[in-house]
Amino acid sequence: xxxxxxxxNSFTNNLILNNGWLVVLKGLWVTLLITSSGLFxxxxxxxxLCSSRLSSIGLLRVTAKTVIAFLRGSPVLLLLMVFYYxxxxxxxxxxxxxxxxxxxxxxxxxxxxxxxxxxxxxxKKQLEAARMLGFSKIRAFMAIxxxxxxxxxxxxxxxxxxxxxxxxxxxxxxxxTDLTRTVNNIGARTGDPFFALFFGxxxxxxxxxxxxxMFTLKIRKRKAL
Amino acid sequence: MxxxxxxxxxxxxxxxxxxxxxxxxxxxxxxxxxxxxxxSEKIILDCSGLKYISSSGLRVFLIVHKKMLAKKGCLKLCSxxxxxxxxxxxxxxxxxxxxFPDKQAAEGD
Amino acid sequence: MIQTVNLCxxxxxxxxxxxxxxxxxxxxxxxxxxxxxxGKSVLFRTIAMLEKPDSGQVFINGTDITQxxxxxxxxxxxxxxxxxxxxxxxxLNVLDNITLAPVKVSGMNKTEAxxxxxxxxxxxxxxxxxxxxxxxxxxxxxxxxxxxxxxxxDPDIILFDEPTSALDPSMTGEVLAIIRKLARSGLTMMISxxxxxxxxxxxxxxxxxxxxxxxxxxxxxxxxxNPQREKTRMFIRKLKVFSYSITSHGxxxxxxxxQIELFCQKYNIESKKINHIQLVLExxxxxxxxxxxxxxxxxxxxxxxxxxxxxxxLISFNYEGDFFNPFGSEGEGDHxxxxxxxxxxxxxxxxxxxxxxxxxxxx
Numbered sequence: 001x002x003x004x005x006x007x008x009n010s011f012t013n014n015l016i017l018n019n020g021w022l023v024v025l026k027g028l029w030v031t032l033l034i035t036s037s038g039l040f041x042x043x044x045x046x047x048x049l050c051s052s053r054l055s056s057i058g059l060l061r062v063t064a065k066t067v068i069a070f071l072r073g074s075p076v077l078l079l080l081m082v083f084y085y086x087x088x089x090x091x092x093x094x095x096x097x098x099x100x101x102x103x104x105x106x107x108x109x110x111x112x113x114x115x116x117x118x119x120x121x122x123x124k125k126q127l128e129a130a131r132m133l134g135f136s137k138i139r140a141f142m143a144i145x146x147x148x149x150x151x152x153x154x155x156x157x158x159x160x161x162x163x164x165x166x167x168x169x170x171x172x173x174x175x176x177t178d179l180t181r182t183v184n185n186i187g188a189r190t191g192d193p194f195f196a197l198f199f200g201x202x203x204x205x206x207x208x209x210x211x212x213x214m215f216t217l218k219i220r221k222r223k224a225l
Numbered sequence: 226m227x228x229x230x231x232x233x234x235x236x237x238x239x240x241x242x243x244x245x246x247x248x249x250x251x252x253x254x255x256x257x258x259x260x261x262x263x264x265s266e267k268i269i270l271d272c273s274g275l276k277y278i279s280s281s282g283l284r285v286f287l288i289v290h291k292k293m294l295a296k297k298g299c300l301k302l303c304s305x306x307x308x309x310x311x312x313x314x315x316x317x318x319x320x321x322x323x324x325f326p327d328k329q330a331a332e333g334d
Numbered sequence: 335m336i337q338t339v340n341l342c343x344x345x346x347x348x349x350x351x352x353x354x355x356x357x358x359x360x361x362x363x364x365x366x367x368x369x370x371x372x373g374k375s376v377l378f379r380t381i382a383m384l385e386k387p388d389s390g391q392v393f394i395n396g397t398d399i400t401q402x403x404x405x406x407x408x409x410x411x412x413x414x415x416x417x418x419x420x421x422x423x424x425x426l427n428v429l430d431n432i433t434l435a436p437v438k439v440s441g442m443n444k445t446e447a448x449x450x451x452x453x454x455x456x457x458x459x460x461x462x463x464x465x466x467x468x469x470x471x472x473x474x475x476x477x478x479x480x481x482x483x484x485x486x487x488d489p490d491i492i493l494f495d496e497p498t499s500a501l502d503p504s505m506t507g508e509v510l511a512i513i514r515k516l517a518r519s520g521l522t523m524m525i526s527x528x529x530x531x532x533x534x535x536x537x538x539x540x541x542x543x544x545x546x547x548x549x550x551x552x553x554x555x556x557x558x559x560n561p562q563r564e565k566t567r568m569f570i571r572k573l574k575v576f577s578y579s580i581t582s583h584g585x586x587x588x589x590x591x592x593q594i595e596l597f598c599q600k601y602n603i604e605s606k607k608i609n610h611i612q613l614v615l616e617x618x619x620x621x622x623x624x625x626x627x628x629x630x631x632x633x634x635x636x637x638x639x640x641x642x643x644x645x646x647x648l649i650s651f652n653y654e655g656d657f658f659n660p661f662g663s664e665g666e667g668d669h670x671x672x673x674x675x676x677x678x679x680x681x682x683x684x685x686x687x688x689x690x691x692x693x694x695x696x697x
Binding site: 123125126128129130131132133134135136139143144147148151 | 411414422
């Protein structure tokens with residue numbers, strides 16, 4: 001009973017008093033915003049990098065390869081700091097946008113590699129078979145290669161999404177108040193860091209489950225086809 | 226090609242094994258003639274291990290046969306493999322030599 | 335229908351074919367045969383412009399499709415290809431595999447496309463598999479679907495690139511039966527295949543591809559019953575050849591016999607036959623090398639041809655020198671060797687031309 005009571009106590013202290021839950025929601029919103037925008041732009045960048053990487057133009061291929069290697073090799077936090085303290089140091093762009101750019105670039109490089117390996121895993125002769133039926137190169141790619149590559153890439157892409165979500169927890173370094181920063185602040189204020197931080201972990205866990213669930217939804221729909 | 230001499234009753238039995246062709250017919254002749262010239266009157270050539278024979282080998286058989294005829298001795302062949310028997314049939318040697326299915330039959334005759 | 339003019343194709347330094355010219359008429363079924371790696375697949379791929387020829391032209395229905403302004407997609411709508419490895423669209427079920435191109439390329443409406451697909455499926459005997467996915471089918475079934483997929487576009491021509499090579503022997507029959515049916519229906523087709531009997535039954539004409547071009551062509555009857563050229567003959571009769579040269583009296587007969595034995599064992603020739611081959615050769619060599627002065631250079635070349643199909647051995651024995659027919663000589667000696675050879679051989683002959691004696695012996 002005492003244990004339960006202490007939990008209720010902590011809950012009230014941390015989340016109810018001073019409208020703590022509103023602050024948490026705000027932090028959660030920032031985290032989700034950075035993650036989803038980062039993923040969206042990352043996918044776009046990934047597609048561009050991947051197609052350059054597989055291009056028949058040598059210069060484009062080498063450039064893409066170098067960019068991917070650089071982005072994948074540098075820690076995302078350092079990348080973020082370079083953008084915040086160096087590249088955009090004198091601009092008035094909101095730190096959240098800077099974070100989106102950094103994460104989009106980082107995950108873009110990873111996604112480019114995911115796409116490349118998925119594309120290379122698809123039977124190229126099927127594309128050729130489609131071309132022999134009269135499909136143009138692009139339409140054959142859209143009808144045959146892309147859906148199959150998507151299926152192969154899905155689990156890795158799902159992992160990349162969750163990785164991205166977790167890595168956004170470092171944005172506190174550049175003054176952004178995201179979910180991690182928020183729960184940390186609350187913990188510091190109430191002097192009960194354990195509950196606040198643990199609660200934060202639970203929320204991240206919840207989002208991860210939600211992401212996984214959304215991916216399985218997509219599969220079910222495909223299977224029903 | 227390999228020959229082994231064993232004595233069995235009155236008979237000198239020469240066991241011939243392997244291939245007798247142009248390359249070793251001379252050697253084969255020497256080995257068999259050594260037995261003939263040692264004074265054996267009755268010789269059996271046991272061909273159970275003979276795998277291959279060409280005309281050069283057959284000629285040695287013929288030489289030995291003639292030598293034994295001249296000595297009024299006897300030469301018998303036994304245990305010819307089907308492939309060897311065929312060669313003897315084709316060359317007409319089957320009718321020249323006394324051929325027996327096995328060593329017992331050759332000795333008993 | 336299909337015509338190539340001086341078609342050349344190479345990959346880097348490797349020349350696949352040079353000045354290859356073929357013509358296939360409408361309604362013909364042409365079998366393309368030849369050793370593996372002779373370029374049968376590359377030929378098909380070049381005809382379909384999946385490989386760009388280095389030079390030369392490909393005419394499909396009178397159009398030179400090597401020209402840049404030709405819409406190759408339009409050409410391919412009427413030019414089907416069936417692959418050795420099936421290559422069905424693995425993310426689509428059987429029905430969608432067949433309807434995809436008619437709907438998306440020809441703009442046929444879905445219901446109509448499905449109806450047609452079901453007709454084709456019943457033609458290849460797979461109606462009950464309409465909703466299965468490719469990985470749920472056997473190889474033979476996949477290939478039948480691939481044929482139906484090709485037919486769905488109503489092609490004028492279908493190229494079958496070794497359609498049964500990837501199949502178990504138990505499944506080749508079902509696929510060949512369908513191709514046979516198509517051949518009878520008057521569809522123009524080219525088939526590269528290793529199934530000689532099938533090629534013989536189904537093809538109106540046969541191209542034998544070797545030495546970077548069409549080495550020999552003719553009706554199935556001509557190519558299979560009476561091939562004119564050396565390599566065609568060896569290929570059709572599945573000949574395996576052993577050749578050997580002797581240039582001195584002191585040659586190593588023991589080593590030669592070992593080599594003959596290894597060659598024969600490789601092709602499962604029974605030991606009795608091996609002995610016969612060795613015996614015939616030994617006697618021939620003795621006859622030939624004994625004759626004439628021994629200071630004369632000995633030059634004997636012989637080949638042993640083994641026809642796997644007929645289980646026959648042909649020894650072709652050449653020796654340089656004056657005319658000398660061991661079978662006809664009445665010289666001194668016992669002729670024991672000749673007696674043995676003539677006893678073993680099924681038939682034999684001797685010929686003399688330009689200082690070369692040739693003896694052919696069948697065993």
